[in-house]
Amino acid sequence: MHTLYDSLNSGNGYKGRLAMHLLRIPFRRVQMDLRGGESRREPFLSKNPEGRIPVLELGDGTCLFESNAILHYLAEGTPLLPDDRLLRAQVLQWMFWEQYSHEPNIATVRHWLLDLPPDPSRDALEQQKRKNGVRALEIMDRHLGQHGWFAGGRFTIADIALFAYTHVAEEGRFMLAPHAHVREWIGRVQQQPGFVPITHGEGYTPR
């Protein structure tokens, strides 16, 4: 059985969690004490030298880090990842875009607001990230105005990767009201069979 080293509030952790529920892949969750620094010391550093959750540990002890690589591993051979070479690259295109142009803006500001005390020395950087985050939402909204999903004409791991921090963007005070297509897409993701919310802390056990 897989083990997901995780933190409930983390959108990056939620990606693998959600995928395993959707795909009905049994797993157990280990809630890490991130504030206590548990991810930045051994034995966790041997699982991920970067010291970050999530890590997916397979039954044989092999560890995978990077949330979107975990998604790719879980989805290979399932409807969540197309077989076609170009469609796969388009799925990955949006997943790399998520990690470079979306997450460092929207997720980071959300983290600062939710988890850290106020710090005026961050104001200039927060303003920059806020501007870039709004731009990311606008790019998503334009795409979703013409397409139901991000790639391959169907729900894929590109949607899961982008859903993770988009649907909680308002916790970082990024307003979703101006982005109607994004809001409709959020609703479509939430209707997928097996969907669980980010607050769902149970692993998946077949009934």
Add this chain to the structure above:
Amino acid sequence: MHTLYDSLNSGNGYKGRLAMHLLRIPFRRVQMDLRGGESRREPFLSKNPEGRIPVLELGDGTCLFESNAILHYLAEGTPLLPDDRLLRAQVLQWMFWEQYSHEPNIATVRHWLLDLPPDPSRDALEQQKRKNGVRALEIMDRHLGQHGWFAGGRFTIADIALFAYTHVAEEGRFMLAPHAHVREWIGRVQQQPGFVPITHGEGYTPR
């Protein structure tokens, strides 16, 4: 034939360029005027809404953005990308790590030093990025102390992705001298048949 919208100095552009030379895939290069804002206006924004190079345009006009998604597209079905599900995920793990923990530090500081006038208001952020960049090189060096390549036991697109900005890290004043395993790995990449340096501005045409 493929068209690569590119800028010679860009490590992200170099990734696809290098892969097409190594794989002997015919392509032509379009040098973009980034300082003149050519990537941030139409018609380029229709190719990549993010307004960044590289973009790979296929013969039928389909455009792919995100350097590492371009690499994945080019390498699918070649020795540069394993078929095995876990090995593919490990290749992607290092490619996502590159875009999140390496490039925003090492490439960004290099860009500031090479392309922008000095700006003391960037000092605190540069210091942070410098610390994170050194940490990325240390993580690479530890990995390469135990493995010849990043994933799959052979040269893959994970190595190309990481080579792009690592081998020019000293242009951002990140010293490679302390990282002997990284330096040896750079030498191994440079010995791959078909290798071209980042300064090579020609597309690939079969002889």
